Amino acid sequence: MLLVGLGAVSTTTIAGVIAIRKGLATPIGSLTQMGTIRLGKRTDNRSPKINDFVPLAQLDDLVFGGWDIFEADCYAAAKTAGVLEPALLDQIRPELEAIRPMPAVFDQRYVKRLQGPNVKKGKNKLDLAEQLIADIRNFKAKNNCDRLVMLWVGSTEVFMTEGPVHQSLAAFEKGLEASDDAIPSSMIYAYAALKEGIPFANAAPNLTADVPALQELARQNGSPLAGNDMKTGQTLIKTIIAPGLKARLLGVRGWYSTNILGNRDGEVLDDPESFKTKEESKKSALDYIFQPQLYPELYKDLSHVVRINYYPPRGDNKEGWDNIDIVGWLGYPMQLKINFLCRDSILAAPIVLDAALFMDLAKRAGKSGIQEWLSFYFKAPMHAKEVYPEHDLFIQLMKLKNTLRYMMGEELITHLGNEYYD
Numbered sequence: 001m002l003l004v005g006l007g008a009v010s011t012t013t014i015a016g017v018i019a020i021r022k023g024l025a026t027p028i029g030s031l032t033q034m035g036t037i038r039l040g041k042r043t044d045n046r047s048p049k050i051n052d053f054v055p056l057a058q059l060d061d062l063v064f065g066g067w068d069i070f071e072a073d074c075y076a077a078a079k080t081a082g083v084l085e086p087a088l089l090d091q092i093r094p095e096l097e098a099i100r101p102m103p104a105v106f107d108q109r110y111v112k113r114l115q116g117p118n119v120k121k122g123k124n125k126l127d128l129a130e131q132l133i134a135d136i137r138n139f140k141a142k143n144n145c146d147r148l149v150m151l152w153v154g155s156t157e158v159f160m161t162e163g164p165v166h167q168s169l170a171a172f173e174k175g176l177e178a179s180d181d182a183i184p185s186s187m188i189y190a191y192a193a194l195k196e197g198i199p200f201a202n203a204a205p206n207l208t209a210d211v212p213a214l215q216e217l218a219r220q221n222g223s224p225l226a227g228n229d230m231k232t233g234q235t236l237i238k239t240i241i242a243p244g245l246k247a248r249l250l251g252v253r254g255w256y257s258t259n260i261l262g263n264r265d266g267e268v269l270d271d272p273e274s275f276k277t278k279e280e281s282k283k284s285a286l287d288y289i290f291q292p293q294l295y296p297e298l299y300k301d302l303s304h305v306v307r308i309n310y311y312p313p314r315g316d317n318k319e320g321w322d323n324i325d326i327v328g329w330l331g332y333p334m335q336l337k338i339n340f341l342c343r344d345s346i347l348a349a350p351i352v353l354d355a356a357l358f359m360d361l362a363k364r365a366g367k368s369g370i371q372e373w374l375s376f377y378f379k380a381p382m383h384a385k386e387v388y389p390e391h392d393l394f395i396q397l398m399k400l401k402n403t404l405r406y407m408m409g410e411e412l413i414t415h416l417g418n419e420y421y422d
C-alpha cells in the first residue's frame with residue numbers, strides 16, 4: 001500500500017494494521033475485516049464473512065510505503081499526529097520506524113499552510129512524475145510485491161476546477177511537460193500510479209483524478225479509480241440521518257453544521273482556499289439525498305451551512321455540532337441536535353484499509369476506471385457524467401454488497417421477499 005502523505009490518517013491506518021495482525025487490537029469499523037454478507041434466501045442461513053467470501057489480500061501480506069514532505073518515520077509521524085496512545089505505538093515501534101517517507105512531489109502554491117524539507121526537485125512536472133514512477137518500481141522490487149495500490153492521504157489542496165489541460169490525456173501530458181499551473185501535486189501522483197496500471201484512490205476532496213484525462217488513462221491502463229474524500233465524522237452522520245428524514249417525508253428548512261478540530265488537517269483547512277475544496281465536498285451530499293427538484297415543498301430552500309474551525313487544543317478529537325430544523329405534519333417545526341465527539345482518524349483508518357483492499361480486488365476482477373460501488377466510503381463519490389452520485393449510506397452499502405455477489409456469481413439481493421409468502 002503506497003500512501004501519499006504520512007499524516008494522521010495514514011499512520012493510524014498503518015499502525016492499526018500492524019497492531020491488529022499482532023493480535024494487539026481489533027479492526028472495528030472495517031467491513032473487509034469484520035463484515036458479513038448474506039447470500040441466497042433468508043432461510044438459507046448463509047452469511048459468510050466478506051473476507052472469506054471474496055479473495056481479498058490478507059493483512060499479513062501487506063507492506064506499506066509512502067511519501068511526505070517531512071522526514072519523520074512512521075513512528076515519529078504517528079507520535080506527532082497524537083491519535084494513538086504511546087503505549088500501543090511502543091509495542092510496534094520497530095515496524096513503524098522502518099517505514100520512512102520517500103521525498104515528496106510538493107508545491108506550496110497548492111497547500112498554503114505547509115512547508116517541508118523532504119521534497120523532490122525536477123526540471124518539470126513530467127520529470128517529477130517519472131521520479132515517482134521510479135519510486136513505485138523500486139518499492140515494488142525491494143519489497144517483492146505482487147501488486148500495489150496507491151491512495152492520496154495527503155493534505156487538502158486549494159480549490160480547483162476542470163480546465164482545458166484536464167480534458168484529454170494528450171493535453172495533460174503536454175501540460176506536465178510545460179509544468180502547467182492547473183496540475184497540482186496530487187494529480188502528478190495519480191498520473192504516476194495510473195501510468196503504472198495501479199489502482200488509485202483519493203481520500204481527500206482535491207480534484208486529483210476526477211478529470212477526463214486521468215479517467216482516460218485509468219481505462220487505458222486497467223486501473224481502478226475511486227474517491228473523493230473519505231466519508232467520516234459529520235458527513236457520515238449526515239448520510240445516515242438524512243435518508244431517514246427523507247424516507248418519512250419530513251421536511252428540512254435548515255442544516256447548520258459546525259466543527260472544531262486541532263490537527264494538521266484542521267490547520268491546512270484554516271486556509272480559505274483549502275477550506276473551499278472541503279466545503280464543496282461536504283455540501284454536496286444533502287442536495288442529492290433530499291432531491292429538492294422532486295420534493296420542492298420539503299427541501300427546496302434548505303439552508304445548508306458548513307463551518308470548520310481550527311482549534312488546536314482538541315488535536316485529532318474533533319467535535320461536530322449539527323442543528324437540523326425540520327418540518328412535520330401541517331408544517332409544524334421541530335429541531336434535531338447532534339453533538340458528535342469523534343476521532344477523525346479512528347473513523348478514517350478502517351475505511352482507508354477497506355478502500356485499498358477493494359481497489360486491489362477490483363483490479364484483479366478486471367475492473368478499470370471509476371468504481372462507483374465504492375461510493376460507500378466517500379463524501380463526494382466519483383461517478384459517471386450521465387448519472388448523479390449516490391450519497392445514501394444504505395443504498396451505497398447495498399450496491400457494494402451486490403457488486404461482491406455479482407463478482408462471485410451469487411444471486412443479487414433485491415429485498416423483494418415474495419418467495420417467503422407464495
Ligand SMILES: NC(=O)c1ccc[n+]([C@@H]2O[C@H](COP(=O)([O-])OP(=O)(O)OC[C@H]3O[C@@H](n4cnc5c(N)ncnc54)[C@H](O)[C@@H]3O)[C@@H](O)[C@H]2O)c1
Nearest residue numbers: 005007008009068104154155156204230232264265344348
Ligand atoms: N481524518 C479524517 O477523518 C479525514 C476524513 C476525510 C478526508 N480526510 C482527508 O485526508 C487527508 C489527510 O488527513 P490527515 O488528518 O491525515 O492530515 P495530516 O495533515 O495529518 O496528513 C497529511 C500529510 O500529507 C502530507 N502532504 C501534503 N502534501 C503532500 C504531498 N504533495 N506529497 C506528500 N505528502 C504530502 C503532509 O505533510 C501531512 O503529513 C486530508 O486531505 C483530509 O482532509 C481526512
